[in-house]
Amino acid sequence: MPERILVTGARAPAALDIARSLKAAGFEVHMADCVPARMARWSSAATAVHRHASPVHRPAKFAQDIRRLIDRIDPIAVIPTCEEVFHLAAVAKTDGWSEKLIAPPFETLATLHHKGRFAVLCDELGLPVPDTNVVTDSVGLMREALGADVVVKPAWSRFGSQALIKPDAAALERLRPSPEAPWVVQSRVEGEEVSFYAIAHDGILTAFSAYRSDWRTHGGAAYVFIPLAEPVFERLRAMAQTLARFVRKGQFACDAIVDEACRPWLIECNPRATSGVHLFGRSAALGRALLGRDIARPSPGRWRNGIMLDTFGLGDALRAKRLTAWRDERRLSHDILSAPRDPLPPLGALLDAAGFGLRALASGHGLAEAMTADIEWNGQPLTPALWERP
Structure with a gap:
């Protein structure tokens, strides 16, 4: 019988590709989120997609749902992919199952997430960071x-x-x-913005990818992912290995600016999965690397969020007279949503996006805020009292 893994944050494309990698590695994958997550639900990657309460709006019910889910499916590991990682780390510590969680302790997560504390950490580790x-x-x-x-x-x-x-x-x-x-x-450091994604186990990197993008939303989020070449790739990898000794276990990702001297400056960190996941091509090695059982290396090729490129990207291409570049990107890059024998996630992603759009209209906030409002963490205390019976 295959070992079971629980992947949370099923709304995220990164979670879907993690599930695909885990399935390729022979695991039975379960996913979970507090939204319908049709993209994941309609994929063949997961055995089941479960629903839990929002950790922001109903924390006690969230904790109860997670406890029941873990008791029922008995996973060997829980892999968070979005900001539910903070809430899961707090619940796991309270309930005594932190060893199952593929993430560092809560205080480590908080240090990485807080942009000021992260800058202090970089100074202490000898990593280049702008004055903050x-x-x-x-x-x-x-x-x-x-x-x-x-x-x-x-x-x-x-x-x-x-x-x-x-x-x-x-x-x-x-x-x-x-x-x-x-x-x-x-x-402010002038230069090109780049990003990396990494996995650590026992303070050692088990996976690393780095990328740039020529296509971004007006808020700065990339939707085309182009692998970085040497020497910047190796310089970022060395920085990630230094951070891995602090993180110890779990996923983390950083944004950096590469200046005119080809020197990367770290500007912030996300202690969770990011789009760098896609550069591994859904390999079984990535699935094993998430558990510390293999070393995963990115595959060649560039990747795109096809829905974003065909909507936001087309609009930007028309305004900036970049239609040729837009056509080339659609031809050269692989879509992160679709996969062989798994045709429905793009349709599910469209419906998920419509649902988040309605939330944004109802709340008066932007789409980005609506997509994370029910799971994000902004420094508020997460105490055991929150997880008491609802």
Whole structure:
């Protein structure tokens, strides 16, 4: 009987490709989320896709659902892929099953996620990071940012959707930093934005990929993923190995800016799965690497989110007169959603996107915020009392 794995955050394309890799490695894959996750539900990658309550809106019910799910399917490992990782780490510590969770302890996750604390960590580890200051009031924000060549963003944030580059006084006055909602002011490094994704076990890298993108949303999220070449790839890999000794176990990913001297500067970290997963081509080696049983290496080729490229990308191509580049990208890259003998995930992803769009309209927030509002973590205390019986 195959070993069972539980993959959470089933809404994410990265979760789907992780499930495909685990299935290729011979595991029985179960997935879970607090939204319908039709993309995963309609895929052949998972034996079943389970539903649980939102850890943000119904934390006690979330904990109860996770406990029952783990008792029922008895997985050898739980692999988070989105920001539910913070809530799972807290529940796992309370309930005593942290060894099953493919993620570092909660405090390690918090250090990586907080942009100011991550910068301090990089300084301590000797990794290049721009000058970064945390501000918790408007006076400090004005003092650090006004008239300076800086990037300003919330310490707890994602997708770059709230980042401001060299903001003026009017933009700064609209911000409300506080001790509960700090912001960071980071010196701006000019160059190309790149990203890497890594898996660590016992402080050693078991998987690493690095990529850039010529296609991004206006918030900065990439939807085409182009593998990086030497020497930047190896420089980033060395940085990831240094971080792996701190992370010890689990997935982590970083964004960096490569300056004109070809030197990468780390700017922030995401302690979860990211689009770098796709560069492994759904290999069985990645599935085993997630459990520390193999070393996975990225496959050649570029990847795209076909739905994003055909919608946002086409619009951008028409505006910027890049239709030839758009056609070439569709021809040269592989789609992250579709796969041989697995044709339905793109349709499921469209319906999932429509559902998140309706949430965004109802809440008055942007699509990016609507996609994470029910699972994200922004520094609020996660205490055992939250997980008591609903």
